[in-house]
Amino acid sequence: MTGALAARWQAVRERVAQACVQAGRAVDDVTILPVTKTFGVDVVEEAVSLGLHRFGENKVQEIVAKATPLAGAGIDWVMIGHLQTNKARDVARVAAEVQSLDRPELAAALDRYLQAEGRAMDCLIQVKTSPEPSKYGLAVEDLPGFLRSMSAYSSLRVRGLMTLAIASDNEADVRTCFRTLAECRERARDGGFAIDRLSMGMSGDFGLAIAEGSTEVRIGSAIFGSRG
Numbered sequence: 471m472t473g474a475l476a477a478r479w480q481a482v483r484e485r486v487a488q489a490c491v492q493a494g495r496a497v498d499d500v501t502i503l504p505v506t507k508t509f510g511v512d513v514v515e516e517a518v519s520l521g522l523h524r525f526g527e528n529k530v531q532e533i534v535a536k537a538t539p540l541a542g543a544g545i546d547w548v549m550i551g552h553l554q555t556n557k558a559r560d561v562a563r564v565a566a567e568v569q570s571l572d573r574p575e576l577a578a579a580l581d582r583y584l585q586a587e588g589r590a591m592d593c594l595i596q597v598k599t600s601p602e603p604s605k606y607g608l609a610v611e612d613l614p615g616f617l618r619s620m621s622a623y624s625s626l627r628v629r630g631l632m633t634l635a636i637a638s639d640n641e642a643d644v645r646t647c648f649r650t651l652a653e654c655r656e657r658a659r660d661g662g663f664a665i666d667r668l669s670m671g672m673s674g675d676f677g678l679a680i681a682e683g684s685t686e687v688r689i690g691s692a693i694f695g696s697r698g
């Protein structure tokens with residue numbers, strides 16, 4: 471197993487680098503966020519032994535469950551899944567970053583608990599770029615107002631935007647989602663918001679995301695194998 475994980479990690483790094491070159495971008499423009507959801511503490515430990523220390527998870531309970539046995543491993547847990555407001559307190563306690571900030575009540579709750587913890591947190595705003603009803607995220611047209619409102623929350627440092635593209639074999643439709651997020655960032659910058667990061671692209675679509683300007687790809691199955 472050890473050899474297998476190391477080999478898949480290396481292969482993903484090479485594929486991401488190739489996608490950067492194909493897109494005419496520098497290889498170190500794009501960070502890989504390994505997504506460990508559903509995988510156990512043993513797998514995370516193995517990834518740590520490869521030098522990885524920042525992992526994406528989509529459930530708060532799962533971060534809490536893994537953070538305890540892995541305390542001391544120097545891991546930054548990144549929340550990438552839909553977040554209920556009543557979980558904001560746990561997130562403020564255990565997560566290093568939230569990429570799924572998508573509504574005012576959640577921002578207010580997170581800020582309140584972070585203040586209580588005496589810390590600040592980087593966050594990305596999740597934007598809904600796909601028409602699928604199953605996808606979460608702030609509506610594109612609500613982004614400017616939401617960005618303005620964030621100045622009230624001194625514990626939340628907005629660094630960029632995140633999205634999930636439509637699940638489709640149609641590359642043009644997938645690219646449209648990624649392009650929409652990149653356009654959102656350009657408009658935000660034109661409006662004076664200093665945001666850099668675009669978290670977009672997963673195992674099945676990271677090449678298209680990198681072509682559209684992704685700065686961070688969230689990769690689970692291509693690194694850790696298929697989930698149950």
Ligand SMILES: *Cc1c(COP(=O)(O)O)cnc(C)c1O
Pocket residue numbers: 505507528550551634671672673674688689690691692
């Ligand atoms: C699971 C997940 C990923 C990774 O998906 P893979 O297809 O396994 O690479 C990325 N982003 C989010 C929000 C996820 O929940």
